Amino acid sequence: MYRFAHRMFSVLSVVSALVAWIGIQGASTCAYAADMKAVDMERLGVLQPADPVMGTGKPVLFLGNHALPPMNFLKDGKPAGIVIDLAEAIAQRMHDPVEIRLMDWSEAQKLVADGQADALLQINSNPDRLKIYDFSEPLLSSEFTIFTTSGHHGIASMQDLRGLRVGVEAKGLPILLLQKDPQIVVEVIPDFVVGFGKLKAGEIDAVVADRWVGCYVLAENNIHNVKMIDEPISRSYSSIAVKKGNDRLLADINRSLFEIRNDGTYDKIIDKWKGKEIIFKTREQLHVQ
Numbered sequence: 001m002y003r004f005a006h007r008m009f010s011v012l013s014v015v016s017a018l019v020a021w022i023g024i025q026g027a028s029t030c031a032y033a034a035d036m037k038a039v040d041m042e043r044l045g046v047l048q049p050a051d052p053v054m055g056t057g058k059p060v061l062f063l064g065n066h067a068l069p070p071m072n073f074l075k076d077g078k079p080a081g082i083v084i085d086l087a088e089a090i091a092q093r094m095h096d097p098v099e100i101r102l103m104d105w106s107e108a109q110k111l112v113a114d115g116q117a118d119a120l121l122q123i124n125s126n127p128d129r130l131k132i133y134d135f136s137e138p139l140l141s142s143e144f145t146i147f148t149t150s151g152h153h154g155i156a157s158m159q160d161l162r163g164l165r166v167g168v169e170a171k172g173l174p175i176l177l178l179q180k181d182p183q184i185v186v187e188v189i190p191d192f193v194v195g196f197g198k199l200k201a202g203e204i205d206a207v208v209a210d211r212w213v214g215c216y217v218l219a220e221n222n223i224h225n226v227k228m229i230d231e232p233i234s235r236s237y238s239s240i241a242v243k244k245g246n247d248r249l250l251a252d253i254n255r256s257l258f259e260i261r262n263d264g265t266y267d268k269i270i271d272k273w274k275g276k277e278i279i280f281k282t283r284e285q286l287h288v289q
Contacts, residue, residue: 057096058096059096059097059098059099060091060094060096060097060098060099060118060119060249061098061099061101061117061118061119062087062091062098062099062100062101062117062118062119062120062121062240063100063101063102063103063108063111063112063117063119063120063121064079064083064084064087064100064101064102064103064108064120064121064122065102065103065105065108065121065122066102066103066104066105067105067190067191067192067193068081068105068122068192068210068213069081069213069216069217069220070082070212070213070216070273071083071122071140071210071212071213072084072102072121072122073102074102079100079101079102082140082269082270082272082273083121083122083139083140083238084100084102084121085269085272085273086139086140086260086266086269087100087121087240088100089256089260089265089266089269090240090253090256090257090260091256092256093255093256093259093260094252094253094256095252096252100121101117105169105170105171105172106170106171108120109123109171112133112241112242112243113132113133113243115243118242118243118246118249119240119241119242119249119253120133120240120241120242121240122139122140122238122240123135123238123239123240123241124142124172124173124236124237124238124239125236125239125241126173126176128176129241131244132243132244133241133242133243133244134241134242134243134244134245134246134247134250135239135240135241136239136240136241136242136250136253136254136257137239137254137257137258138237138238138239139237139238139239139240139257140237140238141235141236141237141238142173142210142211142235142236142237142238143210143211143232143234143235144173144174144177144208144209144210144211144232144233144234144235144236145208145209145210145211145214145228145229145232145233146158146161146206146207146208146228146229146233147196147199147206147207147208147209147214147218147226147227147228147229148199148205148206148207148226148227148229149199149200149225149226149227150225150226150227152205152206155206155229156229156231157229157231157233158177158178158181158184158233159181161178161181161184161205161206162181162183162184163183163184163185164184164185164205164206165185165187165203165204165205165206166178166184166185166186166187166204166205166206166207166208167187167188167189167195167198167199167204167206167207167208168186168187168188168189168195168207168208168209169188169189169190169191169192170188173234173236174208174209174233174234175188177208177233177234178208187204189204189207192207192209192213192214192217193217193221195207195209196217196218196221196223196226197223199226200223200225200226208233211228211232214228215228240253240257
């Protein structure tokens with residue numbers, strides 16, 4: 001169905017992320033470079049859609065997670081983030097007008113599955129989701145990683161989380177992975193700011209998050225004494241998902257995604273967001289000071 005699903009791990013060996021955690025007097029440094037550029041798409045064998053797509057004139061509604069910075073988040077009440085910038089660029093090239101809304105992620109997935117909205121932004125495929133949605137070509141690569149406090153030792157893999165309380169969001173790949181091991185105590189968190197707060201307070205022992213998301217939240221919220229485990233528990237890539245069978249919309253999304261990869265827009269957006277990292281301060285914050 002989705003012709004790249006069987007090559008997920010080989011894909012991510014090509015599109016590797018650059019990540020480091022350095023402890024400096026109790027502080028953590030998360031360095032992350034956005035890792036899926038247009039040249040990587042060529043290596044994936046992504047080809048331009050052959051068939052033209054005709055518009056219907058009907059508005060298309062894209063939904064995203066409202067609490068997933070720097071991917072999707074609300075800034076002054078408006079959608080912002082790297083995925084939003086990519087989605088807006090895609091929308092400009094689509095045949096129908098597009099509206100982008102951010103909301104509770106569980107509700108967003110339900111709305112698209114029920115046909116009340118059209119597409120989901122920044123979603124990873126899995127066997128259960130493939131029964132409900134069809135997925136676009138790869139949008140961004142993801143590495144889901146363990147974050148814990150400096151007081152926790154001996155955590156290097158998912159197996160080491162057995163017997164520990166681990167915070168994850170209600171809808172996403174991490175909770176599906178952790179729930180496969182009944183010895184891991186899964187704690188649902190409303191967002192990662194709350195999750196890291198619970199980690200600092202000792203209410204949970206670890207948080208599992210997308211590497212970039214976790215590092216960004218730590219930096220933006222000046223959260224100290226949290227370390228990131230180098231080896232991720234899972235590597236995947238995100239896409240835009242539509243309700244299963246919506247072939248016309250999916251073709252229009254893929255065609256537009258191809259265009260932004262090949263006209264330089266994709267790489268410009270990635271570079272704009274690249275380097276949102278330092279010791280608990282983003283570059284943006286330092287420029288303000």
